[in-house]
Amino acid sequence: MQMILLAIVMAVTVEALIEYVKQIAKALSSGEAKTAATQVVSILLGVLLCLAVGADVYGALGVAFAVPWVGTVLTGIFASRGSNYVSDLAKRLQNILAGANE
Numbered sequence: 001m002q003m004i005l006l007a008i009v010m011a012v013t014v015e016a017l018i019e020y021v022k023q024i025a026k027a028l029s030s031g032e033a034k035t036a037a038t039q040v041v042s043i044l045l046g047v048l049l050c051l052a053v054g055a056d057v058y059g060a061l062g063v064a065f066a067v068p069w070v071g072t073v074l075t076g077i078f079a080s081r082g083s084n085y086v087s088d089l090a091k092r093l094q095n096i097l098a099g100a101n102e
Helices: 002-029 033-053 070-080 083-101
Strands: none
Touching: 002 033, 002 070, 002 083, 033 070
16 A cells, blocks of 8 residues: 555656646746746745655655655655645545545
C-alpha cells in the first residue's frame, strides 16, 4: 500500500511541476508578468514553509534522496498547489484505501 501512495505522491508532484512550467511559460509569452510572478511566489512560499517546518512527504514514505533537502523541496512544490489540490488528492486516496480494505 505504501508503494501505491508513493507512486501517487510522485505523480502529483510531477504533474504540479509540469503545470507550473506551462502556466509560467504561457504567462511570460503573453506578457502577463504578474501572473507568472504569482506562480513563482506560490512555489517559493510552499518550499520555504516546508523547509522551515521540515515537512517531507517523501521521507515519511521511506524515500531517501541522495540530497537530503530534495524531499522537502518537492513537498513544498506539492503544497504550493493549494488546499483544494491537496483536498482532492486526500479524497482520492481515501477512495483507494477504502477500496483496498474491502
